[in-house]
Amino acid sequence: MLNKYLEIEEEVQYALDNNKPIVALESTIISHGMPYPQNVETALELERIIKDRGAVPATIAILEGKLKVGLTEDEIEYFGKSRKILKVSRSDIPYVVSEKLDGATTVAATMIISNLAGIKVFATGGIGGVHRGAGRTFDISADLQELAKTNVAVVCAGVKSILDIGLTLEYLETYGVPVIGFKTEEFPAFFTRKSGFGVDYTVDDEKELANIIKTKWNLGLQGGVVIGNPIPEKYEMNYIRINRAIEKALKEAEINGIKGKEVTPFLLSKVKEETGGDSLKSNIQLVYNNGRVAADLAVNLL
Numbered sequence: 585m586l587n588k589y590l591e592i593e594e595e596v597q598y599a600l601d602n603n604k605p606i607v608a609l610e611s612t613i614i615s616h617g618m619p620y621p622q623n624v625e626t627a628l629e630l631e632r633i634i635k636d637r638g639a640v641p642a643t644i645a646i647l648e649g650k651l652k653v654g655l656t657e658d659e660i661e662y663f664g665k666s667r668k669i670l671k672v673s674r675s676d677i678p679y680v681v682s683e684k685l686d687g688a689t690t691v692a693a694t695m696i697i698s699n700l701a702g703i704k705v706f707a708t709g710g711i712g713g714v715h716r717g718a719g720r721t722f723d724i725s726a727d728l729q730e731l732a733k734t735n736v737a738v739v740c741a742g743v744k745s746i747l748d749i750g751l752t753l754e755y756l757e758t759y760g761v762p763v764i765g766f767k768t769e770e771f772p773a774f775f776t777r778k779s780g781f782g783v784d785y786t787v788d789d790e791k792e793l794a795n796i797i798k799t800k801w802n803l804g805l806q807g808g809v810v811i812g813n814p815i816p817e818k819y820e821m822n823y824i825r826i827n828r829a830i831e832k833a834l835k836e837a838e839i840n841g842i843k844g845k846e847v848t849p850f851l852l853s854k855v856k857e858e859t860g861g862d863s864l865k866s867n868i869q870l871v872y873n874n875g876r877v878a879a880d881l882a883v884n885l886l
């Protein structure tokens with residue numbers, strides 16, 4: 585039945601059949617998160633980094649309605665270049681699949697497809713969360729609900745402060761999603777190592793991390809785990825500068841009446857405009873860093 589929808593790339597299928605480590609990767613970051621051609625370069629380099637650490641990368645997207653687990657270089661190039669790729673979260677999957685369209689998957693949609701394929705570890709840049717002013721707009725990313733119910737561990741550099749970081753952490757706690765700081769006592773804020781918010785638990789090695797995740801699932805506790813892996817110091821951005829850019833982006837979104845699934849891409853692109861190439865450089869490096877930790881975690885999770 586699932587075969588009708590899922591298309592698993594050969595190397596990924598081999599790894600699944602032989603219990604080898606696999607790391608899932610999202611495609612919204614490629615199609616809507618970074619400019620071309622850096623998006624494609626980053627996606628390809630990220631796959632190399634994961635391979636170098638002994639895991640198989642599986643970039644996930646929807647191509648002509650197929651749930652693709654593992655993309656070829658040409659397909660990655662297509663998702664990076666085309667301007668017609670839809671942003672697909674949980675609610676968009678049925679339409680995009682039935683109509684045989686092309687979609688880049690968010691954290692939520694990538695978790696769903698990883699889980700269908702049997703992949704347990706996923707690396708990304710930042711997850712979605714509770715938006716500032718959510719009390720008024722109700723804008724809460726579907727990523728958080730997905731983390732509450734789908735058994736995939738997500739390695740990220742925390743959340744950008746375009747979001748309300750405190751409310752995002754409260755939401756995760758309410759829904760029983762463990763938030764673990766990898767070698768940090770503070771939940772990272774994507775471009776910066778510090779956010780002003782602590783994590784409940786700090787873990788310093790991948791084996792220990794794997795044991796916690798295994799324990800959660802062995803006990804039948806449904807849902808994901810958030811691993812907050814801070815950006816390497818060397819690539820960290822200035823806290824004041826990045827937050828000034830974010831404040832400005834938030835104001836512009838308000839003025840322009842941006843709503844629904846457009847909010848996050850709008851804010852991301854405005855922040856990028858404001859900070860020029862610097863934020864992109866940091867973004868790329870934190871993604872690589874997450875790829876490394878996710879690969880080591882996948883190896884330990886077997």
Ligand code: PSU
Binds near residue numbers: 673713725845848852
């Ligand atoms: N945050 C980032 N970069 C991103 C995203 C979030 O710093 O590229 C993307 C991810 O794919 C995430 C999605 O799953 O945005 C969340 O969108 P929304 O807030 O509409 O749920």
Ligand code: MN
Binds near residue numbers: 723725726845848
């Ligand atoms: Mn939203």
